Amino acid sequence: MLRDQADRIWLASPTMHGEELAYVKEAYDTNWMSTVGANIDAIEKQAAKLVGCEHAVALSSGTAALHLAVRLAGVKAGDEVLCSDLTFSASVNPVLYEGGTPIFVDSEYETWNMDPVALEKAFSLHPRAKVVVVAHLYGTPAKIDEIRTIAERHGALIIEDAAESLGATYRGLQTGQFGTFGCISFNGNKIITGSSGGMLLCDDELSAFKARKWSTQARENAPWYQHEEIGYNYRMSNVIAGVVRGQLPYLDEHIEKKREIYTRYKDGFANIPVEMNPFEAEMSKPNYWLSCITIRPDAMGREVRGERDVLYCSKLGESTPHEILDALARIGAEGRPIWKPMHLQPIFRNNAFITQAGNGRAMTNAYSNAPVRYAVDEDIFNRGLCLPSDIKMTQQQQKRVIDAVCACFD
Numbered sequence: 001m002l003r004d005q006a007d008r009i010w011l012a013s014p015t016m017h018g019e020e021l022a023y024v025k026e027a028y029d030t031n032w033m034s035t036v037g038a039n040i041d042a043i044e045k046q047a048a049k050l051v052g053c054e055h056a057v058a059l060s061s062g063t064a065a066l067h068l069a070v071r072l073a074g075v076k077a078g079d080e081v082l083c084s085d086l087t088f089s090a091s092v093n094p095v096l097y098e099g100g101t102p103i104f105v106d107s108e109y110e111t112w113n114m115d116p117v118a119l120e121k122a123f124s125l126h127p128r129a130k131v132v133v134v135a136h137l138y139g140t141p142a143k144i145d146e147i148r149t150i151a152e153r154h155g156a157l158i159i160e161d162a163a164e165s166l167g168a169t170y171r172g173l174q175t176g177q178f179g180t181f182g183c184i185s186f187n188g189n190k191i192i193t194g195s196s197g198g199m200l201l202c203d204d205e206l207s208a209f210k211a212r213k214w215s216t217q218a219r220e221n222a223p224w225y226q227h228e229e230i231g232y233n234y235r236m237s238n239v240i241a242g243v244v245r246g247q248l249p250y251l252d253e254h255i256e257k258k259r260e261i262y263t264r265y266k267d268g269f270a271n272i273p274v275e276m277n278p279f280e281a282e283m284s285k286p287n288y289w290l291s292c293i294t295i296r297p298d299a300m301g302r303e304v305r306g307e308r309d310v311l312y313c314s315k316l317g318e319s320t321p322h323e324i325l326d327a328l329a330r331i332g333a334e335g336r337p338i339w340k341p342m343h344l345q346p347i348f349r350n351n352a353f354i355t356q357a358g359n360g361r362a363m364t365n366a367y368s369n370a371p372v373r374y375a376v377d378e379d380i381f382n383r384g385l386c387l388p389s390d391i392k393m394t395q396q397q398q399k400r401v402i403d404a405v406c407a408c409f410d
Helices: 019-030 038-051 062-072 093-097 116-125 144-153 205-215 238-268 321-330 376-383 395-407
Strands: 055-059 080-084 101-105 131-135 157-161 181-185 198-202 274-276 292-295 303-305 310-312 362-364 371-373 384-386
Touching: 019 038, 019 238, 038 055, 038 181, 038 198, 038 238, 055 062, 055 205, 062 093, 062 131, 062 157, 062 181, 062 198, 062 205, 080 116, 093 101, 101 116, 116 144, 131 144, 144 157, 198 205, 238 274, 238 395, 292 376, 303 321, 310 321, 321 384, 321 395, 376 384
Parallel strands: 080 101, 080 131, 131 157, 157 181
Antiparallel strands: 055 198, 181 198, 274 292, 292 384, 303 310, 362 371
16 A cells, blocks of 8 residues: 555656746746746747747647637638547637537557548548647657648648647657647646646747737737737746746656656566557657557457446456556556547537548457457557656656556466
């Protein structure tokens, strides 16, 4: 049993270095505690330079950045928007904020991200769609060149959800710069954190101006409070920006430590029937935000999920995601299921889902032995889980995690 929280092995918690406190104290000492100040100015310049775009707008969250990106993209009530299906709901909810209709696009196995073939099919079925929201899952870049080529051919712009992928590169270029709009997150579990916060990225000066205006309640340049558009309270505080400012110089160090965690897991699981979350080594360098595994189909045990609970059976040589998660919980380690695909979420059960025929992996129903064919991201969800990936996790703690996972197949 754990004696206290200090013994816990976290999924991904903030890693502080000290400089953060100095910048926060500067905000306190100078009394710039609100949504203007030197820290905000600094991180906007740093983020734009890092990612390789012209403008960055510091906001209260990655979700706020996605919302403003959807609005800047011109999404209106009834518009269809093609979205990554295997992602967190924050990628999709902003489409609903503006009255749009998400159309979900399946993943491919090479990166777990949006499948370009399924995207092409989605455009053929929904030719009026003019916006694509693509997420880089768990810090692994999507096949963004193929996706961008397809989108451009159909006259659609891309909103790049890089909330999880800050520092990851595709063909040597940072994620977040491939779309018309890019969005990153500084949430408490991200590779760079402000405890909260996000950033909208773009090359267009007018779009950046609009985002700043909308994020501060759309106040007009008048001597009184004049409002001619809908606005939001989305601007980042100078205090949060101070934390981000102190974190940003450590991005490469954080990525390297995450890579080491991924490599130790891969080596530690060499003799059990699991596979690590993949990436295209010739094309991209992930930031290894979360290390994940999928159980190979021939070693996948019986597991049945309801909307809010799960049942599984233990069997020698087999395991299930939730059996492994329970084993991790017993040693005080925090795991997580793979994101549940959007098309399986009750709130989106009536939305269209586009998958490439024949791209699913043949499996067998756990009880009837009848053949079943899953969509790719449903298959990943069924067989996968996220492992503790905290930068502060010691090698001894990680060995405990590896041993607990391996024991599930004994």
